[in-house]
Amino acid sequence: MRWFLIAIISLSLGCKSxxxxxxxxxxxxxxxxDKEYYTISYEEGVFKNQLGQDFxxxxxxxxxxxxxxxxxxxxxxxxxxRNALIDIAKNVLETENFLLISHxxxxxxxxxxxxxxxxxxxxxSNNQWQFLRASEEQTKAQAKQFMTNFRPNEDGTDFYHSSxxxxxxxxxxxxxxxxxxxxxDLSRLKKDLNRFLN
Amino acid sequence: xxxxxIVGGLYYLKxxxxxxxxxxTKIYHGLGIVDERWNxxxxxxxxxxxxxxxxxxxxxxxxxxxxxxxxxxxxxSRSDLIYITSFQTKxxxxxxxxxxxxxYICHTNIDFYDGEHYSKWNLSHRIGEQYPRLTSMxxxxxxxEFPKGFGFPVFTDENLFLSTQSLNHNIVGDPFTIKHxxxxxxxxxxxxxxxxxxxxxxxxxxxxxxxxxxxxxxxNPNMCxxxxxxNHSYVNADGTSLSGHWVIFPGKATYSYDITEQLHLxxxxxxxxxxxxxxxxxxxxxxxNKTKDSTLFTALAENYKDKIGLKSVSYxxxxxxxxxxxxxxxxxxxxxNNTTYVNQDMMASMFLFLYDKEMDEKLKSYKTIK
Numbered sequence: 001m002r003w004f005l006i007a008i009i010s011l012s013l014g015c016k017s018x019x020x021x022x023x024x025x026x027x028x029x030x031x032x033x034d035k036e037y038y039t040i041s042y043e044e045g046v047f048k049n050q051l052g053q054d055f056x057x058x059x060x061x062x063x064x065x066x067x068x069x070x071x072x073x074x075x076x077x078x079x080x081x082r083n084a085l086i087d088i089a090k091n092v093l094e095t096e097n098f099l100l101i102s103h104x105x106x107x108x109x110x111x112x113x114x115x116x117x118x119x120x121x122x123x124x125s126n127n128q129w130q131f132l133r134a135s136e137e138q139t140k141a142q143a144k145q146f147m148t149n150f151r152p153n154e155d156g157t158d159f160y161h162s163s164x165x166x167x168x169x170x171x172x173x174x175x176x177x178x179x180x181x182x183x184x185d186l187s188r189l190k191k192d193l194n195r196f197l198n
Numbered sequence: 199x200x201x202x203x204i205v206g207g208l209y210y211l212k213x214x215x216x217x218x219x220x221x222x223t224k225i226y227h228g229l230g231i232v233d234e235r236w237n238x239x240x241x242x243x244x245x246x247x248x249x250x251x252x253x254x255x256x257x258x259x260x261x262x263x264x265x266x267x268x269x270x271x272x273x274x275s276r277s278d279l280i281y282i283t284s285f286q287t288k289x290x291x292x293x294x295x296x297x298x299x300x301x302y303i304c305h306t307n308i309d310f311y312d313g314e315h316y317s318k319w320n321l322s323h324r325i326g327e328q329y330p331r332l333t334s335m336x337x338x339x340x341x342x343e344f345p346k347g348f349g350f351p352v353f354t355d356e357n358l359f360l361s362t363q364s365l366n367h368n369i370v371g372d373p374f375t376i377k378h379x380x381x382x383x384x385x386x387x388x389x390x391x392x393x394x395x396x397x398x399x400x401x402x403x404x405x406x407x408x409x410x411x412x413x414x415x416x417x418n419p420n421m422c423x424x425x426x427x428x429n430h431s432y433v434n435a436d437g438t439s440l441s442g443h444w445v446i447f448p449g450k451a452t453y454s455y456d457i458t459e460q461l462h463l464x465x466x467x468x469x470x471x472x473x474x475x476x477x478x479x480x481x482x483x484x485x486x487n488k489t490k491d492s493t494l495f496t497a498l499a500e501n502y503k504d505k506i507g508l509k510s511v512s513y514x515x516x517x518x519x520x521x522x523x524x525x526x527x528x529x530x531x532x533x534x535n536n537t538t539y540v541n542q543d544m545m546a547s548m549f550l551f552l553y554d555k556e557m558d559e560k561l562k563s564y565k566t567i568k
Binding site for chain 2: 021022023025028029031032035147148149150151160161162164176177178179182184185188
């Protein structure tokens, strides 16, 4: 009977552990048809944050990262995305290994000064939320790493960009995508984030 | 607190039926008054998702009923390429076994995350080109499958998104509860299967954005009355406001819309399947080649005679395919017959499944290493 109980408990723990595993999603199929896994990286001297400081892969090593693409003049999806991310940042404020990264897709308008003011208005510390800026070409390359893209709309008033954020683990693997404009997906994000932070 | 309750109550009473349904569903699920859990059963050939309980306590016309959404993966314990081949949605009793009338299904939408989906195959240029809807099952067309030898390729660990909404055109009286059971069938990767891509096409009609709920008038005879202006509203390149969810008046009417831009064809390709979303009082929706003045397919809608609802909507599926060309124009033509004495609402979408040559090239390289 005792062994039976142990077997049942082991089985249930095994199921739980498998349920809690999030797959690694950062892979592509290369020209040879092979599945190629990669990790998120930031080349030196390419991105600068809202304080004008360099941002490299070293800044995300050992951290749980949430990343998105935005621009400060965005009239559509960015304001509600920003509110959702502020809410998340404030809930994990005391956690040192958590970092939010927002990449501007409009580097011409979003100067370091503009990003600094935008960052201050969030009420979240600069250590917790980095707003990054690079050339459009380099930002597109970074978007590709995060499995998204962006492009200006035909009327020039807005950009197409995604309302999804990517969750990146301590080893720089993408472990989830979440549409933060959908309440159920936001709840899923919070749950998955807690798995990594706890 | 009392003041807050009164203000909240007054606010609630002013809300349209659909928004009340959202609030009530949140309360029912949040307080655990009804089962708020999803039951998800993956297998080697299908995934079955049974929704939380939905409370039907009112007449809910199309797009109004209680709804639930959730992200899911076909099987996140593995990362294998499979082809989605079939879709089915059912209305179920809360015991999750007994089937109820499909009159309680408005629609079930399946979306994919285009960023993740296309990036894997180095097709990033496709991201954001159109709303990433894989398909929709809806009232009158609750189950269908792709023609033999075709499927939509995804990895088992890709993010998919399910949204399903209930409907009740006819039953008044005591509240009752239902669930929706959604089954998505798939096949393992196979050299012989051809990939399909989904294109969502739908009718949009112009409305007067200054006076959206007035008309049509003698000055603006072509203007429609949108059901609402927050959802299903669009602005075209000319700045004209368009609605994809509009009011139809008693009697017969015909509506058409050029879908060449929605199709956004880059190369010639073949159409292999088409699923249609219509509301009651629709009679048919045709896909037409405007350039050749020919009808490619007509989805026929059969309305119930003794109640409001669609008994069936015909579906298109063919292995041979129908050729579509990037230099030709296409349109949807909708015929309606509102047999009641009051206004009704209408939508008309056609989900077209086209052979995806570009993806097939990618898959050929994938095949070589298997």
